[in-house]
Amino acid sequence: MTRHGRMARWILPAVIAVLAVVIWDRVCVWNEIPHYILPRPGVVARTLINDWPLLFDALLVTLQITALALALAVFGGVGLAILFSQSRLLNLSFYPFAVMLQVTPVIAIAPLIFIYVSSKMAGLLICAWIVAFFPVLANTTLGLRSADHGLQDLFSIYGATRWQRLRLLQLPAALPYFLGGLRIAGGLALIGAVVAEYVAGTGGIGAGLAYTILEAGYRLNIPRMFAALALIAAMGVVIFAGLALLSHLLLRKWHESAMRRGS
Incomplete structure (x- = not known):
């Protein structure tokens, strides 16, 4: 370029x-x-400054839930993908349950989660994790299966162990797929956290940005609603940009998707 x-x-x-x-x-x-229907950008900016202590505390809560859910999605998704790549029986047995978690709307099962889980913070975390988990699992599983067949035959000829094949061949081959799933999961973790906060907020659990939007709506404080919404959007952009930068740094020297081409 x-x-x-x-x-x-x-x-x-x-x-x-x-x-x-x-x-x-x-x-x-x-x-x-009028500003109570659609506030001007300047009004939203002033609200963002004036209400910053309240909004910042809510931002930290939503960010904490999103980050923890993404970390759990990475840990669980990559771990299960490795198990699935090593055992076809495990893949056939448990992969359909992962698909069921993905296709079931989290807003439909969130009320049940908050009934069965005593800790509301744990309930928020589970909801966000459910949404972010599948892209990591699916992409990493696909990547582990996408290792070059010629190289796999070469590893077999030299008598490589299953661990050596995984560490030296399958994991490097799966890295671009995993990073692609990670970028998707980052945004989905935020969506899951926001949806869970909406459901929990109706029960009086207030903390994150989604609850702030709900509370502002009840008070007809539309500028604060827009300010909180702007913070959610900004957080999503920052998460995606950070994960895209991580992907570029890890792949730029050896993978075609990140290497710079000449003009």
């Missing part, structure tokens, strides 16, 4: 974002929309 191409890659999204904010502001002015 040329220098101008790299500059355009960063400048164009920023320009579009600025234009969107300007259009939002002008629509509010031209149509004389």
